[in-house]
Amino acid sequence: MQTVLVTGGMGFIGSHTVIALHENGYEVVIADNLVNSKREVINRLYEITGKRFKFYNVDCCDKVALSEVFRENKIDSVIHFAGLKAVGESVAKPLEYYSNNINSMLTVIELMREYEVHKLVFSSSATVYGMSEDVPFTEESPLGICTNPYGWTKWMIEQILRDCAKADPSLSVVLLRYFNPVGAHESGLIGEDPQGIPNNLFPYISKVSVGTLERLTIHGDDYDTPDGTCLRDYIHVCDLAEGHVKALGFIDSNEPGVEVFNLGTGKGTSVKEAVAAFERACGHEIANVIGPRRPGDLAVCYASTDKAEKVLGFKATRDIDDMCSSCWKWQVNNPNGLQD
Ligand code: NAD
Numbered sequence: 001m002q003t004v005l006v007t008g009g010m011g012f013i014g015s016h017t018v019i020a021l022h023e024n025g026y027e028v029v030i031a032d033n034l035v036n037s038k039r040e041v042i043n044r045l046y047e048i049t050g051k052r053f054k055f056y057n058v059d060c061c062d063k064v065a066l067s068e069v070f071r072e073n074k075i076d077s078v079i080h081f082a083g084l085k086a087v088g089e090s091v092a093k094p095l096e097y098y099s100n101n102i103n104s105m106l107t108v109i110e111l112m113r114e115y116e117v118h119k120l121v122f123s124s125s126a127t128v129y130g131m132s133e134d135v136p137f138t139e140e141s142p143l144g145i146c147t148n149p150y151g152w153t154k155w156m157i158e159q160i161l162r163d164c165a166k167a168d169p170s171l172s173v174v175l176l177r178y179f180n181p182v183g184a185h186e187s188g189l190i191g192e193d194p195q196g197i198p199n200n201l202f203p204y205i206s207k208v209s210v211g212t213l214e215r216l217t218i219h220g221d222d223y224d225t226p227d228g229t230c231l232r233d234y235i236h237v238c239d240l241a242e243g244h245v246k247a248l249g250f251i252d253s254n255e256p257g258v259e260v261f262n263l264g265t266g267k268g269t270s271v272k273e274a275v276a277a278f279e280r281a282c283g284h285e286i287a288n289v290i291g292p293r294r295p296g297d298l299a300v301c302y303a304s305t306d307k308a309e310k311v312l313g314f315k316a317t318r319d320i321d322d323m324c325s326s327c328w329k330w331q332v333n334n335p336n337g338l339q340d
Pocket residue numbers: 007008009010011012013014031032033034035036037058059060061080081082083084085100104123124125126178179180181
């Protein structure tokens with residue numbers, strides 16, 4: 001049985017991926033410093049899977065602490081989710097973002113070399129495509145000028161990993177560029193649990209749906225799109241999780257090197273369509289008002305999924321209604337998120 005180290009495994013995407021890995025016969029070890037997640041996640045994972053996953057409360061930038069994880073476990077591969085991810089906060093706190101995201105990656109890759117672990121899956125983002133309007137984005141689309149430090153950390157880490165793979169012919173790296181992960185596990189026991197007022201659409205709608213926030217502001221309805229609001233490629237977090245299992249399988253059946261895959265659905269959904277879908281899921285209106293455009297927003301962003309389908313054998317199966325109903329179930333069961 002292969003053992004996968006999941007850094008950031010207590011977070012939104014990581015926790016769903018832990019379940020998918022377990023369901024596909026992998027042993028999982030989690031390393032997370034809980035900077036943006038709760039210890040309670042480990043109990044929820046136990047409720048869902050019946051398995052108590054090994055969890056280390058460590059900062060991935062702390063080489064001494066993280067080396068214990070490699071020493072005590074025979075790690076076969078790493079999925080590196082650990083990182084800070086709030087776009088707006090990264091503009092206000094660039095040093096914290098560069099330091100945490102780059103150093104945690106460097107520490108992980110150094111320890112992988114020391115402990116002869118050759119397989120890595122990295123959480124990248126569609127944000128590396130920058131402000132291009134040339135949709136859909138294919139893996140060959142040029143990388144753009146990122147609009148914020150968060151995006152640059154993804155851009156830089158992709159480059160770092162390419163350089164590492166060039167220097168070490170035994171290293172296998174899959175870069176997964178996520179589009180917009182949303183939704184929650186069907187149990188309603190885990191989901192996205194942002195601190196404070198959310199910036200992203202789905203967490204915001206969810207909080208309006210349970211009355212924690214009064215109303216959604218739709219950031220602009222004068223875009224050149226069918227209903228005037230922006231289109232995004234929302235992908236169910238459980239589909240995304242399964243994409244990581246495919247990525248590990250891909251590494252095992254291919255030569256070392258770097259491969260990049262988009263993980264999306266290939267379909268754009270507008271803000272108004274997302275609101276309507278959530279209203280169907282929760283059975284009541286989501287109060288909203290049209291506001292000005294949000295600076296830096298692209299009108300349209302969606303993935304070309306051809307490469308993921310052909311090479312990885314990955315295709316998202318859950319639709320926007322599945323995303324909304326799971327999100328609603330999670331939110332209504334846990335209106336204040338998880339508490340420790
Ligand atoms: P999340 O914040 O829910 O999960 C990240 C986890 O990493 C958290 O549990 C946090 O406590 C942990 N962490 C952060 N820094 C750490 C460190 N130095 N050491 C140990 N643990 C640390 O975020 P998420 O949405 O699950 O995202 C996971 C990854 O996917 C991130 O790298 C993120 O940038 C990337 N990503 C997310 C999205 C998205 O929309 N959610 C889109 C593209 C890429």
